[in-house]
Amino acid sequence: MLYTVVPLEDVLEGLEEEPAPTMVLNVRGYSLEVELLEGLQARVVRLFSTDPEHYLLPHCQPGAVIKLKEF
Amino acid sequence: MYGQQESASPSEAGSQEKAVVHSIKELGQVSAPQAPEPEVQPFHCLTIIGQIEGHMVLPPRNKTTKYEHVIPQLVAIEQNPKIKGLLVVLNTVGGDIEAGLAIAEMLNTMKTPTVSLVLGGGHSIGAPIAVAADYSVISATATMTIHPIRLSGLVIGVPQTYEYLDKMQERVIRFIVEHSRVTQEVLREMMFRTGELVRDVGTVLVGEEAVRIGLIDEVGGLGVALARLNQMVQKNGEGGIQ
Missing domain, CATH: 1.20.5 (Single alpha-helices involved in coiled-coils or other helix-helix interfaces)
Structure with a gap:
């Protein structure tokens, strides 16, 4: 249930569009759900980890673009 | 040489x-x-921006705060003895009630000193998050919209739906009243006021007004918020940053 000042139709605009396909990388003790980009890069969608410190890592923030060769 | x-x-x-x-x-x-330990800043800053995203992934055009990511961050901050305080910066238009209240409850039950700073806007479900911090600051130009929860595009036809909506409303009101100086009567009056918002009931509070009704503690900016955080850390006997 949303409690927002933005009209619902604006919030939900584009909801029907299919989200980009993702894959999960299991690296360095955590899992990153990423969306593949061009040039061996990927955009972080979500982090899966039980170590809260991982959530403070800059490259684990949703939206961060990572180079795949470093992983 | x-x-x-x-x-x-x-x-x-x-x-x-x-x-x-x-x-x-x-x-x-x-x-x-021993490898040198990575430097940890004594104060961390959490930004609550755009829509607060909950059970539903919002379309990519929305700027969102993802609660499943914010909550473990709060756990990490709470567990790290080197992190002495947390500044929560809000510029949000509201969002999911459950996610917003979850973040608010986490902030509220943290032992790490917290100060919230409302910049730009702290609307709807942003209000409980702002008041959840130990001390709240609002910038002079920031606004907070207090309005009832509604289901857009849906006619309330059955009593059950109304009751459910009312219950959700109660959760938000109770949280705000318990964690700020505003009274339930004042908050309700503002929430259902007519004539202030063009097409809706509710009230827009600008900076000073939010402090006057007791929702927020002080009008100020980054300096005020950090000074307060430092004060709270020193009170804890931890020694803030000079």
């Missing part, structure tokens, strides 16, 4: 070796070389 350095390093290595031998003699062990 070069020669001096050359001659200096072997003697340095020699004294290091001596120290190791010394520690073996005295303690029977060699201390392992």
Whole structure:
């Protein structure tokens, strides 16, 4: 249930569009759900980890673009 | 110059070796070389921006705060003894009730000192998050919209739906009243006020007004918020940043 000042139709605009396909990388003790980009890069969608410190890592923030060769 | 350095390093290595031998003699062990620990800032800053995203992934055009990511961050901050305080910066248009209240409850139950700073806007479900911090600050130009929860595009036809909506409303009101100086009567009056918002009931509070009704503690900016955080850290006997 949303409690927002933005009209619902604006919030939900584009909801029907299919989200980009993702894959999960299991690296360095955590899992990153990423969306593949061009040039061996990927955009972080979500982090899966039980170590809260991982959530403070800059490259684990949703939206961060990572180079795949470093992983 | 070069020669001096050359001659200096072997003697340095020699004294290091001596120290190791010394520690073996005295303690029977060699201390392992330690990697320098990464520097941790004493104050962390959490930004609550755009829509607060909950159970539903919002379309990519929305700027969102993802609660499943924010909550473990709060756990990490709470568990790290080097992090002395948390500044929560809000510029949000509201969002999911459950996610918003979850973040608010987490902030509220943290032992780490927290200060919230409302910049731009702290609307709808942003209000409970703002009041959840130990101390709340609003910038003079920031606004907070207090309005009832509604289901857009849906006619409330059955009593059950109304009751459910009312219950959700109660959760938000109760949280705000319990964690700020505003009274339930004042908050309700503002929430259902007519004539203030063009097409809706509710009230827009600008900076000072939010402080006057007791929702927020003080009008100010970054300086005020950080000074307050420092004060709280020092009160805890931790020694804030100079």
